[in-house]
Amino acid sequence: MKKILLFICIAFTVYTTTAQNGPRERMKAFKVAYITEKLNLSSKEAQQFWPIYNRHEETLENLKRKERRIIKSLKESNNGPDGLSDAKAGEFLKQYLQVDQQKSKARQKLITDLQEVMPNKKILRLIKAESDFNKRILDRIRERRKMN
Template identity: 60%
Template sequence: MKKILLLFIIVFTINVSYSQRGPRGRVKALKIAYITEQLDLSSKEAQQFWPIYNEHEDTMESLKRKERKSVRALKETNGFENLNEKEAEDFLNNYLLAEEEKFIARKKLITDLRQIIPHKKILKLVKAEMDFNKRLLKQLRDRRQGN
């Protein structure tokens, strides 16, 4: 019964996410479904897992937006060729800071998850995320080649 209830909640979340956010919402919904399937969380684990994981995803999305903004600014100046040495140093320092922030966010996620799910499930999460990203990239590549 608990599994059926959990599945219903996931399907409902996917439908709401799918309808509200277009392609990004669809990808997020598919990722949620894939991770749920791979981790096989109990209802208690799921109740504690998803708020932590969603907070992490929001943090990572914010960091990615900041990174894209920085890259767009660089492209507007026609890339690296037009940077002086000080501007290149600043860009490189910002890049390293962004990578460090991503590492800290990832470390926080794992530390928080250690309190609620077994270590094996955390490893399954890491693998599930990698597998999902590979599948997504493959589908995008296949679509581009098909068009």
């Protein structure tokens, strides 16, 4: 009964989110529904899981923005990488690697935090579910491009 109620709540959230927001919000809502389905979380696990996962996603989004700013500033510099001195290119690489390390640390923190609230098998299911979700999204994008 609890699982049915949880599913109805998630379905309602997905429906209202997709009805009111743009593509990015719809994507997030579908991801939430997909992960919830694949992890088969109890209501207690869901209450503990989602705040941890949402904080991680927010951190990751901020790091991705930082990474995009680095790449954008590289493109805007003198003719991209070819217009840079070797020292300046090294600065860009250092910034890029720092963001990459921060993403790795954030992933490690997510796993460590989740181990406190759920079994390791479900964490592995999460990793697989995220990968599968991303593959499905890329497949849909490719299909749409073929149609156009």
